[in-house]
Amino acid sequence: MAKPKLKQHVINREWCKGCGICAHFCPKDVLEMDEKDKAVVKRPEDCICCKLCEIRCPDLALDVETE
Amino acid sequence: MAVKDYIRERFFPHMWCPGCGHGIVLNSLLRAVERLGMSKNEIVMVSGIGCSSRISGYVDFHTLHTIHGRALAFATGVKLGQPELNIIVPMGDGDALSIGGNHFIHAARRNIDLTAIVMNNRIYGMTGGQYSPLSGYGTMATTAPYSNIDQDFDVVDLSIAAGAAFVARTTVYHAKQMADILMKAIIHEGFSVVEVMTQCPTYFGRKNRAGDAVDMMEHMKEITTPIGSKAKEKNPDLLERGIFVQKEIPEYCQEYERIIERAQADVS
Amino acid sequence: MEQRIKFLQGNEACVEGALYAGLNFFAGYPITPSTEIAENLSARLPQQGGKFIQMEDEIASMCAIIGASLTGNKVMTATSGPGFSLKQEALGYAVMAEIPCVVVNVQRGGPSTGNPTHVSQGDVMQARWGRHGDQAIVVLTASNNQDVFGMTVEAFNIAETYRTPVVLLLDEAVGHMREKLVIPAAGDIPLVERLKTALKEGIDYHPYLPREDGRLPMSDFGGVHRYNVTGLFHDMWGFPSNNPGVVHGLLRHLVDKINNNANQMARYKEYYLDDADRILISYGSSARSALHVVENRRPRGERLGLLELQTIWPFPDHIVRDKCKDADSVIVVEMNMGQVMQMVKNAVDNPKKVFLANRIDGQLVTPTDIRNILRLIQGQGV
Numbered sequence: 001m002a003k004p005k006l007k008q009h010v011i012n013r014e015w016c017k018g019c020g021i022c023a024h025f026c027p028k029d030v031l032e033m034d035e036k037d038k039a040v041v042k043r044p045e046d047c048i049c050c051k052l053c054e055i056r057c058p059d060l061a062l063d064v065e066t067e
Numbered sequence: 068m069a070v071k072d073y074i075r076e077r078f079f080p081h082m083w084c085p086g087c088g089h090g091i092v093l094n095s096l097l098r099a100v101e102r103l104g105m106s107k108n109e110i111v112m113v114s115g116i117g118c119s120s121r122i123s124g125y126v127d128f129h130t131l132h133t134i135h136g137r138a139l140a141f142a143t144g145v146k147l148g149q150p151e152l153n154i155i156v157p158m159g160d161g162d163a164l165s166i167g168g169n170h171f172i173h174a175a176r177r178n179i180d181l182t183a184i185v186m187n188n189r190i191y192g193m194t195g196g197q198y199s200p201l202s203g204y205g206t207m208a209t210t211a212p213y214s215n216i217d218q219d220f221d222v223v224d225l226s227i228a229a230g231a232a233f234v235a236r237t238t239v240y241h242a243k244q245m246a247d248i249l250m251k252a253i254i255h256e257g258f259s260v261v262e263v264m265t266q267c268p269t270y271f272g273r274k275n276r277a278g279d280a281v282d283m284m285e286h287m288k289e290i291t292t293p294i295g296s297k298a299k300e301k302n303p304d305l306l307e308r309g310i311f312v313q314k315e316i317p318e319y320c321q322e323y324e325r326i327i328e329r330a331q332a333d334v335s
Numbered sequence: 336m337e338q339r340i341k342f343l344q345g346n347e348a349c350v351e352g353a354l355y356a357g358l359n360f361f362a363g364y365p366i367t368p369s370t371e372i373a374e375n376l377s378a379r380l381p382q383q384g385g386k387f388i389q390m391e392d393e394i395a396s397m398c399a400i401i402g403a404s405l406t407g408n409k410v411m412t413a414t415s416g417p418g419f420s421l422k423q424e425a426l427g428y429a430v431m432a433e434i435p436c437v438v439v440n441v442q443r444g445g446p447s448t449g450n451p452t453h454v455s456q457g458d459v460m461q462a463r464w465g466r467h468g469d470q471a472i473v474v475l476t477a478s479n480n481q482d483v484f485g486m487t488v489e490a491f492n493i494a495e496t497y498r499t500p501v502v503l504l505l506d507e508a509v510g511h512m513r514e515k516l517v518i519p520a521a522g523d524i525p526l527v528e529r530l531k532t533a534l535k536e537g538i539d540y541h542p543y544l545p546r547e548d549g550r551l552p553m554s555d556f557g558g559v560h561r562y563n564v565t566g567l568f569h570d571m572w573g574f575p576s577n578n579p580g581v582v583h584g585l586l587r588h589l590v591d592k593i594n595n596n597a598n599q600m601a602r603y604k605e606y607y608l609d610d611a612d613r614i615l616i617s618y619g620s621s622a623r624s625a626l627h628v629v630e631n632r633r634p635r636g637e638r639l640g641l642l643e644l645q646t647i648w649p650f651p652d653h654i655v656r657d658k659c660k661d662a663d664s665v666i667v668v669e670m671n672m673g674q675v676m677q678m679v680k681n682a683v684d685n686p687k688k689v690f691l692a693n694r695i696d697g698q699l700v701t702p703t704d705i706r707n708i709l710r711l712i713q714g715q716g717v
Contacts, residue, residue, distance in 0.1 A: 078574070107561060108557065108558065108559060108561065109557065111556050111557070113402070124563060124565075124574065124575065127561055129556040129557065129561050129562070130561070130562075130563045130564070131402065131405065131556070131563075131564045132563065132565035132566070132567070132575075133398065133401075133428065133565075133566065134398075134424055134425060134428050134566055137398045137425065140390065140391075140394065140395035140396075140398035140399055140402075141398045141399065141401060141402040142402060143390070143395070143398075143399050143402065144360070144362060144398065144399030144400055144401060144402025144403035144404075144405075144406075144410075145402035145403065145405060145406055145556060146402075147360070147386050147388055147399070147403060148360055148386065148402060148403030148404075148405070148406035148407070148408045148410075149406035149407070149556065149557050151557065152406070152556065152557050169391055169392060170391060170395055173390075173395070323381075323386060323388075327381040327384055329381075330378070330381035330382045331381070331384075333382070334382045
């Protein structure tokens with residue numbers, strides 16, 4: 001199976017409550033929390049599309065879209 | 068994401084606290100349902116009372132938000148009333164095993180085809196942090212200010228002893244495993260129990276100096292191990308996770324169909 | 336089905352009425368003096384493709400019938416005093432969530448384990464107010480097998496019409512007494528079937544929006560309309576709300592749908608009331624003794640009459656007031672410390688003319704008991 005290729009991260013800032021689970025457990029440090037405690041993408045080029053952030057997001061606020 | 072097809076988006080953001088593990092249970096459950104390709108019309112979610120039970124408001128299934136502890140009793144009526152339906156019953160640890168303990172063991176004994184999810188955060192969250200039957204000895208709670216002297220249940224052992232046909236344990240840290248187990252639990256014909264260890268950073272976390280949601284999830288990783296792992300041999304204190312029981316035993320609604328056949332044969 | 340004649344217990348008459356009304360799901364737990372209802376239904380329901388389940392406790396039985404009602408079944412449970420106490424929270428849920436169901440309470444003496452299992456009528460107020468919160472509830476009763484049958488059918492009809500739980504308040508004497516029952520031919524008593532929404536898939540369905548006639552069409556779980564059912568105050572889709580307008584509106588609706596239809600639900604029987612100067616008011620097995628007294632004294636020139644209540648709640652105030660307006664005295668005959676008597680006092684023009692003829696010792700109130708009290712009231716001694 002071909003490796004999934006990242007299209008984009010879609011973060012719903014209204015739903016994100018800033019727990020930081022996505023950023024902390026990201027194996028490639030792609031995500032960070034911004035000054036408003038919302039998840040933001042800092043290093044999209046490092047994303048391996050494992051989607052661990054998406055499936056662990058308690059707020060259903062994060063989608064990893066792949067091509 | 069396709070799981071959004073299964074939620075009532077207008078009620079989001081949800082009411083759970085930042086970092087509450089219940090949202091991860093919801094997330095994994097939706098993935099399990101999506102992977103099973105089930106129609107929303109054939110799923111009924113029955114819940115009780117507490118933080119966990121609010122999950123039923125967020126899913127676009129037939130939803131029955133009942134009274135404290137009684138979700139499995141309501142669910143038994145729904146299932147026997149219409150056995151074609153798939154019934155998912157998420158409950159908190161206090162809901163399922165304290166006030167609802169009797170219904171829990173009897174639903175297991177009866178082996179009626181329901182999927183019980185025990186969202187175990189070891190605390191009564193909705194009422195502000197009182198100890199639950201799963202808090203465990205030595206924990207702190209608003210009703211155990213000098214530390215808790217109640218021993219806790221082992222949900223897996225209890226479920227097995229009560230005769231549940233499918234028994235599993237997982238954690239919100241292991242969300243991929245959770246989705247996988249939930250999927251298997253839902254399609255299993257009989258009473259299925261999935262204990263999901265989840266975090267309440269707001270009450271359990273603060274009271275027990277367990278850190279934030281991230282710390283509590285790291286802890287789940289540290290204290291659990293797959294069933295039968297080498298690590299368990301070395302460290303017997305580790306909690307095993309995975310599927311403990313998966314057995315085919317007569318399911319209640321199917322058995323009742325045979326009762327109907329017998330009764331009708333008697334009449335004719 | 337042709338008309339049939341049977342000789343059976345009151346509890347069995349209740350079973351016959353429930354099956355006639357279309358009962359197809361029963362959940363229960365053993366408790367004397369109601370157990371024969373469960374026993375009989377465990378045999379009868381599966382013969383007709385219906386479901387019987389003995390649950391782990393009284394609470395679970397009440398919960399299970401609510402769940403089964405939501406999948407389109409006509410449902411019932413049966414119990415007695417202590418079990419009825421346990422069912423109250425879930426019964427309140429059925430009131431709030433507007434779930435049609437029938438709860439039979441074959442009364443025995445209380446409080447607590449009380450006087451098992453001797454006759455009592457002590458649960459009149461528990462049936463009315465046993466749950467927390469304001470609400471209205473329908474409570475029916477009966478004094479003989481034929482009426483037990485009829486009132487059971489009526490209970491289902493009212494439950495379906497108004498989307499409400501209905502309590503059938505029998506008592507040990509009625510439940511265990513054996514007498515004749517004529518089971519009417521199918522179709523002789525009209526049945527109310529569940530009103531289901533005609534809305535197609537994709538059309539916004541409001542499970543909690545009454546039609547102009549006040550009825551709320553239902554949609555079975557498993558159908559094309561997915562909605563929420565909760566014991567919280569909720570909007571017309573069933574979703575929780577604490578908006579003051581929604582809370583007020585729903586509570587008003589729950590109370591008004593019963594109380595505004597009290598006339599339609601009022602069932603009673605009257606004997607010799609036209610010229611009666613002394614009126615007995617009774618219900619259940621006590622009404623049999625009361626009727627005996629009336630029929631025994633009439634030929635001796637005593638202008639005695641009987642009003643037998645079959646609907647206890649909503650209490651038929653206007654009927655009681657109207658029937659008793661010309662009476663010199665009104666004597667309530669019941670086996671408790673005056674639960675219906677208080678309601679009669681509230682209803683009549685002059686409460687001072689209302690008296691109580693009761694027994695609270697687990698024995699059926701007899702015609703002699705009633706006669707003695709009538710004599711006392713008249714200053715004649717016993």
